[in-house]
Amino acid sequence: MDDGAQVLFAFADGVERSVTVKSNETILDAGLAADLPLLFQCKSGSCSSCIAKLIEGETRQAAGHTTLLRSEYEAGLRLLCQCEAVGNCRLELGYDSEAGSVRATKAKAFVDEVEKIASNVVRLRLELAADNWVDFRSGQFFQLTVPGVGAIRSYSPATTPRELPMLEFLIRLLPGGVMSQWLTDQATPDDIIDIEGAFGAFFLREKVRAPHILIAGGTGLAPMLSIVDELRAQSGRKPPVLLSFGCTDPDALFGLDAIKLRQQWMPGLTARISVDNGATGDLLSGNPVDAVLAEDVSDPNTVAYLCGPSRMIDAAFARLEALGVNPDNIFAEQFVSSSETGSNP
Template identity: 30%
Template sequence: MKIVVTGKTGAADFECDPGEKILHAALRHGVELPYECATGTCGTCKAKLVSGRTDSQWPDAPGKKYLKTEADILTCQSVAHEDSALEVFALKAREATATPRACAGVLRDVRPLTHDVVAFEVDLDTPMDFDAGQFALLTVPGIAGARAYSMVNFERGARRLSFVVKKKPGGGVSEWLFGGGVEGTRLEIFGPVGHAIWQPGTAKHVLCIAGGSGIAGMMSVLAHACQAQHFAQWDGHVFFGVRGARDAFFFDELDEFRACFPARLSITIALSDEDVPDSLVAKYPGFAFARGFVHAVAGERMKDRFAGVRAYVAGPPPMVDASLRLLLREARLPPADIRYDKFS
């Protein structure tokens, strides 16, 4: 089926397979329809159906609250039944390196990082290129709907993708992963997607503000920036918020990044629910520690140091919201230098 899309900045058309999400079809053909979460919640992929016939695969998607008329659809949840025409606000050029595609992989090496965070790997059937900070949509057989997870690792032509997941009671995929005995399962994957990317040659200091499992994409950004020797020339400020010492993970990995560029790369850990234990300070002498919410700690310690910064934000929605307010109002960063994902 042929889908024609018009936006204020131009028009494009692409082929959409039966049962394929319109957004996925567009992206894999290099047509950059608007999207953020790609999983039905944020509403960014809203489009107006001008002609043709489509159906939502998830009629109760939370993102529907952004739709204004009955002609509006969420392209990330909709499939086409015939040739259709859509209107969107704007089509943009893709900034990310790789064209996303559908593929498959096998779940491997599920292991706990804390009492409520697990890491897992997916061995891909075919290698994938992605930019640091991007995410992939994973679909588990028997569980409706795709979930978005940021890649933790970074490498070109990756054969294996690394992810972390926080345990969410009632979360279908999260409970399934925590249930155990799931290694070897084949997963459907669509990716890479997401705009919260870091690319070499970005002449900016890097600021990461992460809460909990939001650190995932930052690990990829730091991995690539370290490989590219970015912190030989530019500053890196990483603020990682967790509740308490028992929620700590990836500290060893962060310390390895820091040790490569101790002059310019700093790691600050914010504990929101307890005072910083001496044992933690003793174990990570290269880190700074503070008690408080991570956005507040970042705001305090970054004061007057926001010039020339590209910021990355990920974590629980209230933390992301507070961080965006900080970065817009206090730091006065332009939106192009505030990178975040709206999934969760």
């Protein structure tokens, strides 16, 4: 008889819940069956939404492997959709028990506006259809179904839940990409698009008042604009915020007016804009990681949010850790190639 193992989930807000996990059952499946508010999306080990930290006990990989880096695995990180319990264990979740309580929902939305805003970026503005609704936290992402094709792509809104039923996405145009082709050749106002969400464990931890460092590469700017707006909307003293944003060259830059506007609204917001090639005027030469300086990390409680290509994320993690940011205070969302998983945040 399989009595299973007792797995205790400790949420960031102090809430603890325990479930029985049978052998050959993933910890995520057992938690969801018990109606725990766990974040997840792909259930296949590729999105990292279900990440948790093993504090006590032992787990084994359900599929015999993990997509985590060896260093992450050795540091105790586990993807709950990919692991089973070997005896009783305790897992720590990096989010509070309310974060996963909002389940992803499907909705229909109308295209409101499609505008090319840089050499390879389109802004897509959607309005939810009547009687349709979604919920999200700044930084999370939605899955959009490409009309007429059925392929699914993932993007984070640049807007906040306050702007619902409007949602705005900044979408990188990829050569031959099905979403890119639809946006450039076919999309017109009032087209209907299916969306589902929100997903992901990358979102603003709203209660933190420490200095924030936001590092964005390319369309990784979208969730950062949402996070800045959410910080601005919080009551009380606003934390100092450094937004370091970079693109390959000046033609690829976008959103600069939106950033300037937010600086007027929020005097504590500092922006550094970098390009790899062709920097002139106020633009910095280099990447958004190099633009973060030692003096930017003067508070040991500094919190950092990173969104961009994996190489940028790795470099940013290393730099921030070297500058003294606690790794537990660094939250990241990395672009995943659409050819691999259908995601291109």
